[in-house]
Amino acid sequence: MTMTSPIVEVRSVSKIYPLASGDVVALDDISLTIEDGEFVAIMGPSGSGKSTLMNQLGCLDVPTKGRLLIAGTDVRTLNDHDLTRLRLSTLGYIFQRYNLIPLLTAYENVEYPYILKNRKQDDTGRVWQLLESVGITRKMARHKPAELSGGQQQRVAIARALVNEPRILICDEPTGNLDTKTGLQIMNMLTDLNKKGNTIIMVTHNPETAGYADRTVVIRDGRIVV
Amino acid sequence: MKLFNDILFTLSVRSVRLNMLRSILSALGITIGVIAISAMGMLGANMTSVVSAQMTSMANTMTVSPYTGGGGGGPPGGMGGSSSDDSYITQKQYDDIYQIASKYGTVYALYSESDTIYTKNDQEGRATIYGLDADTMKSVLTVANGTYPRSEGDVVIGAELADRQDLDVGSKIKIGKEGEGQIKVRISGILEETGISSSGLRADNGIVMTDDLFTSFYGGEGEYSQVTILLNNVNDSTEVKTALEAKLNKREDVISISDSSRMASTVTSSISTMVSFMQSIAAISLLVAAVSIFNVMMMSVTERINEIGILRSIGTQKDEVMKMFVYEASIIGLIGSVAGVVLSFIVGYLVVAMLIGDTTYFFAWNSIVYLPIGMVIGVSICIVTGLYPAWRAANMDPVEALRAD
Numbered sequence: 001m002t003m004t005s006p007i008v009e010v011r012s013v014s015k016i017y018p019l020a021s022g023d024v025v026a027l028d029d030i031s032l033t034i035e036d037g038e039f040v041a042i043m044g045p046s047g048s049g050k051s052t053l054m055n056q057l058g059c060l061d062v063p064t065k066g067r068l069l070i071a072g073t074d075v076r077t078l079n080d081h082d083l084t085r086l087r088l089s090t091l092g093y094i095f096q097r098y099n100l101i102p103l104l105t106a107y108e109n110v111e112y113p114y115i116l117k118n119r120k121q122d123d124t125g126r127v128w129q130l131l132e133s134v135g136i137t138r139k140m141a142r143h144k145p146a147e148l149s150g151g152q153q154q155r156v157a158i159a160r161a162l163v164n165e166p167r168i169l170i171c172d173e174p175t176g177n178l179d180t181k182t183g184l185q186i187m188n189m190l191t192d193l194n195k196k197g198n199t200i201i202m203v204t205h206n207p208e209t210a211g212y213a214d215r216t217v218v219i220r221d222g223r224i225v226v
Numbered sequence: 227m228k229l230f231n232d233i234l235f236t237l238s239v240r241s242v243r244l245n246m247l248r249s250i251l252s253a254l255g256i257t258i259g260v261i262a263i264s265a266m267g268m269l270g271a272n273m274t275s276v277v278s279a280q281m282t283s284m285a286n287t288m289t290v291s292p293y294t295g296g297g298g299g300g301p302p303g304g305m306g307g308s309s310s311d312d313s314y315i316t317q318k319q320y321d322d323i324y325q326i327a328s329k330y331g332t333v334y335a336l337y338s339e340s341d342t343i344y345t346k347n348d349q350e351g352r353a354t355i356y357g358l359d360a361d362t363m364k365s366v367l368t369v370a371n372g373t374y375p376r377s378e379g380d381v382v383i384g385a386e387l388a389d390r391q392d393l394d395v396g397s398k399i400k401i402g403k404e405g406e407g408q409i410k411v412r413i414s415g416i417l418e419e420t421g422i423s424s425s426g427l428r429a430d431n432g433i434v435m436t437d438d439l440f441t442s443f444y445g446g447e448g449e450y451s452q453v454t455i456l457l458n459n460v461n462d463s464t465e466v467k468t469a470l471e472a473k474l475n476k477r478e479d480v481i482s483i484s485d486s487s488r489m490a491s492t493v494t495s496s497i498s499t500m501v502s503f504m505q506s507i508a509a510i511s512l513l514v515a516a517v518s519i520f521n522v523m524m525m526s527v528t529e530r531i532n533e534i535g536i537l538r539s540i541g542t543q544k545d546e547v548m549k550m551f552v553y554e555a556s557i558i559g560l561i562g563s564v565a566g567v568v569l570s571f572i573v574g575y576l577v578v579a580m581l582i583g584d585t586t587y588f589f590a591w592n593s594i595v596y597l598p599i600g601m602v603i604g605v606s607i608c609i610v611t612g613l614y615p616a617w618r619a620a621n622m623d624p625v626e627a628l629r630a631d
Contacts, residue, residue: 080544099536099539
């Protein structure tokens, strides 16, 4: 145990999907601790349960058994409203498919979680600052996601993930849809963010990408192998 | 809070705009439904207003006719032609009626008989002959051309009869078949057209003579075909009717009383039945519109599953997602309904002008109220039908939704 309490604590967590043909155990009694400021990569073949684990860590889903503490809160005790609130304020998401809201401009996409949290539009210039820091110009920011390249969309997504100053960044294959060069830029951006103190949990099947992390957790058949 | 709502509203507006054609088509459905409901409602209200205005002018008339068994009633004055020898109102009954009803208005008895007439060039026709007291005649009928009967063989005739038979003041008519007793009379005046009678007799197509002339020709003095009561106050009708029935129909029914205020209400209620029927047909068009809105909203939800997943995963609450889709349905509903109201105003006016031909009452509250009613119904239907799709969107599992293409 370290002096500070860990930001993520997974204790004997199982996720079981009941099916007519029999229960599917996606996560089988997993335990894992992630310290504040760590950069952890989660690897594993498809079907290994790494996506399921990510969904639990990202509070998009709750475990069937065990204790999952995110920033000290046991997510199994939260109702949907509080879980949603946790996703809004404590977690930031970066997806493989960028997942920007197609109807909003790049700027509005970044501002959206800010409005949800603060119930007002951004008048501090934070959104512009973030966009600038990920290399999105004001001209680009006025475009809809479909009018931007993949790399640009992922930069906007990073800015969006950061807008509410989350304690944990959840990255699901952040470079999966990008070319090598752009992927490299994105990874450098994430490394910088980690150096500034952000905790990053990243799912990937690419060992090279995983190499950026401090630590790699390998999952197979719902269990942690390494 | 207001600005916060704004971003969800912005999303809804953009979604409507993105699927412009689809949104317009379903709004059009609502528009048509609103027009149908409002225009029908206005048509009904105007019809009722026009008819009841016509009715009120004659609602003060009560007609007492001999009881013939079975359903009495019939329009006032219409009993004239059907009077037969064995059913009449006696002088004694008339006196009773007069005693009771005279303090409420004018009471007069009349004779009537349907008979064959011969006009110019012995052209045969048929008309109702009325016999009226000379003074009564002056008070209940108006001569448009000529004078009231001045000498014994004088009659006045209705405008329509005069027009049809091409008769004029001074023309001669023969009444009755040759050989069965016939008299020759002179037209001294032509009556003003009365339309639906307010005097208790339908003189437009009739011949009116003095009671003396009538009884000298047909006999049966003191055997009246009907007694008419012109009430000073319409509200007295029930009271008069009750009093008359208590007095005259004490042992057995000898008279029947038809009162046109009842008829007016019957006509009004049958109009409203008809209007309800038309409106229920109009409601079907709104139902079709509702199905279309439902379909559009379900499509919008299905197409945006992935987006819903994103919204939920980055921290949008269920009720906020729901609100977004309800906004969308409301926007479509509002656009459709506003267009519907504007068009209803025009369509309603045209329909009323064409079908009723009288737009006096179009701007009256009971007619114009159908515009806000139509609008409220249109918007409500959109919101109600949008609720389920919105609820489905809100309750989607974020993980599943994110996985969707």
